[in-house]
Amino acid sequence: MKRLSSLKRRLRAGVWLAMVAGAIYAGSLVLAAAADPKAEKETKPEGATQGEKKTAKKAAKKKLTGAELYAINCARCHPERYATEFTAAQWKTVMLEMRVRANLPADQSKAILKYLQEDSGTP
């Protein structure tokens, strides 16, 4: 009876974890579809008003640059690392690790990588 109870507990824990993982993945697919710029372009009415265009332009203008995102994200955990400390190829690897380790959003991580690669001065 004790063994059965233990088995149920294990099963419950496993099922719960699997359900959470499934829900996260499904949610991410929805988010990815919603954030797809192609989809956005398709749904956008061709005759957008001047006001809408201005709002979109303002939003695009406000978008943080790779240098700004680097300053916001990187120095909060470690001393500043300079772009010339690694090659462009090494930065790609290091930023992949940092994206996972520090849970950086994909777009921000890519923008920071671009900034570091451009300034690294090496291929």
Add this chain to the structure above:
Amino acid sequence: MKILTQLCGIWAAGCVAGFALTPRAGAAVTDEEFNALKKAVQQLGEKVQKLEQVHDQDQQTHQQDQQEIQRLKEQLGETQKTATNAQQKAEAAALVQPVRPMPGEGNATHNFTMVGDAEIQFGKTDGQHSGFALADFAPIFLYRARDDVLFEAGFDIKLQNNAPNSSGATTTFDMSFAQLDYLLNNYVTFVGGDMLLPLGTYTERSAGWLNKIPDDPLPRGVLPSSGVGAQLRGAVPVGESGQTLTYSVFGVNGPSSVDGSGNAFTADGSPNLDLGGNVGFDSNGNSIGNLHGSPSGGGRIGWFYPLKAHYDLELGISGQSGTWDNDGNELWTAGVVDAALHVSPYFELKGEYIYTWQQTTDMGTVHPRGWWVQGGYKLAGLNADLPLINNLEVVLRYDTAHDGLGTKVDRWTVGYVYYFSNTLLFEGDYEFVNSNDPTQNNNRFVFQVGYGF
């Protein structure tokens, strides 16, 4: 007959020419004319010689070109042969291997990089002699197989004095973590292997040379630092200001019991809970499975709010729960609240509150717990225009831990970090320790040179 006629014709023509030219050859030639003619003949001879030399060079070049063309032809043949072989192999592989290749780019983009840190410590604890107490080399190997696949493994090679009243020193070689990271999409990353656990942020983002004080906060001792299992994690940006919501969900084997029972202590009186012990199989080969079979699940949700660069707040809540004894009856659960604040490039405040629930067979539920808070201020913020001061950061930490079994330790730490560069640090601190356990009630100072690479 025809040839004879031709020969007679040539002979006749020769006689006519000889007859006609004889009077000219016999004409008088002056010395000047003769010298001019001689000079012209000499010049013509030199020109002919030069032309012959150029011709020889051209011939050599031509021969070299021919050889090069031949070599290139041979290379082309080899390349074509290789391509044909590869195509044949690919076709053969496609026939026997129905599994499709991973989606994404086909080009090899792999890269191997090593990062990490190294430290040397000099210290003195009350009642002991001072000395170089620790040498630590902690490389992290990163292998990027593709743009979305990374293998990372961290090791810790440490030379450390043995415990007081015992001889010698010990060299240890530990694997801190070894994990596979696979970016499923922009919002989810799969992590598998021996992973650093997102219980708070200290283990993932502050340990080693990143910590501004040479040793870990005391309450981190009531949590596992890594676990064997799988994890999904990612981040969702909120707006365009850099604000981010982060999450991590993991399932790992979880902590285990030293003697297998659910008792709080082992027979020799040491704590029975083994936070990092359950990795699956026994080394003796007798056990063919997880020590208790039940997965331990957990996760973290975090919110990062930057006002602008160097002005930000991060809050997080995390936890883990699962059974720990071999029968899988006793539950171990942990909850962590973490926070970090940056005000200007100079001031930082961070800390964690940690509480755990450990069910035991003999003592009911015990609560190992504690909290720590650490502040740092870079003196460059004073604008003193003194290089020595500008490179200095003063640090203050308070940490406290209760093992849930009667032992409590409080500690105040004052210290500094001197930045020789962004990666070479010289740290020092003095720790005021207060505990109800006399063996732990010792103040100490530590100096550390750390290098991050």
